[in-house]
Amino acid sequence: MMAAVKSRKANWGEHEIGFLVSECADNSDVLTGKHEGSEGGGEKDKARFWKETAERVNSMCGVGRTVEEVTKKWKDLKSKTKKKEQGRRRTMRLTGGGGPVDPLKDWEEKIVSVIPVGGCARQTGSVPVM
16 A cells, blocks of 8 residues: 655745744734633634634745644744854853854844743842841
């Protein structure tokens, strides 16, 4: 029996990535907001946002990306950008100012403005003395 050959979809273009990042940054309150009670209003808003965003991305490129593919792309972009920014900050803290750092792309700057990049760093706080 011959298995069906699964063809790959086209890679994400810069225009698609820029659009996705803009949509997610502009609607970060929907994506990171508190869920409304037991009715799941927040989850419904998220689901509606991702469905509409996937439709808009598909209308731009015509590739036919699913909601799952769009949400995965957003998570991957956030993760990679966060790691890149943490590496840049680490390099800049080195003795002598570190070496040259790669500049962030416009859409990476937008992601950094939305996500807490320093949130993964170990927090060293002092205990208040009374």
